[in-house]
Amino acid sequence: MDLIIRRAALADSRGLVDIGMEAGRIAAIEPHLAATAREEIDANGSLVTAPFVDAHFHMDATLSYGLPRVNASGTLLEGIALWGELKPDLTQEALVGRALQYCDWAVARGLLAIRSHVDVCDPRLLAVEALVEVKRRVKPYLDLQLVAFPQDGVLRSAGAFENLKRAIAMGVDVVGGIPHFERTMADGAASVKLLCEYAAEQGLRVDMHCDESDDPMSRHIETLAAETHRLGLHGRVTGSHLTSMHSMDNYYVSKLIPLMREAGVAAIANPLINITLQGRSDTYPKRRGMTRVPELMAGGITVAFGHDCVMDPWYSLGSGDMLEVAHMGLHVAQMTGVDAMRACFDAVTKNPARILGLEDYGIEVGCNADCVVLDARDPIEAIRLRAARTAVVRRGKVVSRSPAVRATLALEGRPSEVDFRIDRR
Incomplete structure (x- = not known):
């Protein structure tokens, strides 16, 4: 042998x-x-x-911490604004170099599969070109799956939907979205419908940044589950973040989780980032920020943990260690029982492998x-x-x-x- x-x-x-x-x-x-x-x-x-699997990451932004400045408030919205400031100065060479360096770190950490969202709101699609090239280069040693992510909103940003379709044609694998960042709740719901219909037509998976908010009325995951069921996308759709669920009332969640299970919608929590970016407007008591991981698991939902960010406009730390992610998730979710701790290990191995559709894993x-x-x-x-x-x-x-x-x-x-x-x- x-x-x-x-x-x-x-x-x-x-x-x-x-x-x-x-x-x-x-x-x-x-x-x-x-x-x-x-x-x-x-x-x-x-x-x-x-191997470890990271189901949610932003490789186009990784290792860019401090460019063009540091996120002074540490908030999600300032991070988005900062990324907007950085985009005009991006070069393909720099994007490829930072991404390849991160992939080196990932391999050293035993992280051999990553799903990375890539911003498609820049009409140049520089980041898309760069990460498609990185995907080609790392294929012998790392599975890189790319999500076409309209960071500024597919309806809110002019030309974003056409850019998304161009990105798919260039070799991006998954349809992304960010409904809670659209201008209105109605626009958010419309964006979910538009993107899911396009994914169904193209036979693609869907992974949306969904309800990354402290607002309990941000309920686009309900629309995502309903569209998944309507279009027959069962088992191919994921809601990432879902942080508004930590603020929802229990009665509504008791309806929502079975709806997600019926549609086969998976969930991805990002413990390091959710605990950092959410609850920023709270004084005390301060909300934890992460979605209801134990309840989702108990409800039959496939739940994975993602790293989300490493040294970028949203997060100044990180090193590609999915055990660090599991460690934080275990603590934030208070999953300290023996079976619960093992479930957190599954959330960085076999669960994300299932979400990505990895074969022979x-x-x-x-x-x-x-x-x-x-x-x-x-x-x-x-x-x-x-x-x-x-x-x-x-x-x-x-x-x-x-x-x-x-x-x-x-x-x-x-x-x-x-x-x-x-x-x-």
Whole structure:
């Protein structure tokens, strides 16, 4: 075989196994695989998982923090205005360079699939051209799915719908929208209808920034679910952010979640950004900002976590670490039970893979030979430690390695080294 990972722990706790990979596929998973390979890795009981997946990101803006200035208020609206100031100065070379640098970070973090929204309100479509080129370049090692995103509103911004259609023709994969940013609630609903009808005609997926607001009356997710059902787009539509849901009354949500489930609409929360940008007008008590993740999961909705931003006009931090995203999501949603913490790990792995429609994803025979070896024994420990990715594998080839985190101590009568793990065996 090409590669065998020995003594791997899997997320389903089935016991230690050997994972054999050949010709870019997982060829065998057995407790003691009687085979040899050109390269072997001894996981020594560490967790081996399918790659991390980021279902919501803005790669056209990433690593642009401080250009042309810093977001002084830290608000969503100033970030949008700042991006508008930056757009005239964008160059394709700079966009490609920043995006490729971020993809390097992503691979090192075991993040091998990203859905990125790309602004289509600039008639030059520079960002679209740049990210289509990045998508081509990174294809051997990272799956990049692009969303045509009318940042300034598809009806509010002149020519935005035609730009969106041009972007799709250039190789963008998914139809995006931002109904709550249209001029009126009626325009928001009309934009959802327009964009969903276009996606249905073209056979495309839909992913809309939906109700990224503290206003409980921002209810475009209801329209999105209804249009999904009307047009037969079940399983192909996602509502991202959905932060207004954290302020809605329980009775309305009790109707909304079953409507979303009936339509097969998925949900993406962005914990790092939602907790940062929402609730800005509150004094105290201050709202958390993130949508109702546990309730959506309990209602049968596929829920994923996204990173959303890394060092851009909206967020000055971040490094492409989806375990950091899961860690924040776990805390904001108060999901500290054992099953809930494991569900947060699923929200950065198999759930977003389902939303993106990734084929042959997972640790099963026949799946793509893509995986991450983590310096942790199980998903909960991986989140707690934001565990080092000691090896990242793409199609059976190791594409990144990192050292395990160890600290050397000089304390009389105490161990010489600590790894921050508790051995309960």
